[in-house]
Amino acid sequence: MDVFGALASPVRRELVQLLLERPRSAGELAANFSMSRPSVSEHLKVLRDAGLVSERRYGRRRLYRLEAEPFRELSQWLGPYERFWRDKLAGLRAVLEEDES
């Protein structure tokens, strides 16, 4: 599953959002959800496989942290569309000003 597929799940987007604040352990992450801990662990695996997060072991804990690169790629993918909607807004503004005059 690629980056887009990984972010398609609301649960995984929430995980990613939690990791944006700071790295957290698997258990701490799981505590934020009503689903079972193993299920959260599976979601973490999806995020890992997509390269969105990495994991380091500290004793019996595993700290998950956000990886920057995939988000950079996402941003690049979005670039052309961003230009698209900015142009749309600019066009809209022009029309509104036209009406005012």
Place this chain on the structure above:
Amino acid sequence: MDVFGALASPVRRELVQLLLERPRSAGELAANFSMSRPSVSEHLKVLRDAGLVSERRYGRRRLYRLEAEPFRELSQWLGPYERFWRDKLAGLRAVLEEDES
């Protein structure tokens, strides 16, 4: 299915990319894929339901066009992560310059 879910499919991302150039009819879009035309039509429905594209009928043709708003929302969602990876890059640069000195 929401915007993220809709963009999880490579086929739908390609559709969206085609529509970024200009609005196109369902048939013209389908011609770009090796899968059956009805399947492409179903992908278009997913994009429609997610609000990513809209459709206007011109006779027996239906022109699909990209909608700006969902991409704007995507951009806003990405905002905090964009800051995240920019900070990472800045940090990396700082470390490299440190090494040089």
Place this chain on the structure above:
DNA sequence: ACAATATGTAGGAGAATTCCTACCTGTCAA
């Protein structure tokens, strides 16, 4: 009116996703 064109919908098969409980593994602390 009729055949051809453009496109969506129905129904279904097969694959993938998502969640669960049970279980296994490695680490820490007494």
Place this chain on the structure above:
DNA sequence: TTGACAGGTAGGAATTCTCCTACATATTGT
């Protein structure tokens, strides 16, 4: 060394996704 803790893996049920062929609907040109 042994029990408790942190966390991943296995196997499976229910659901959703993706693709197909067949069919239905609307429009156009003759």
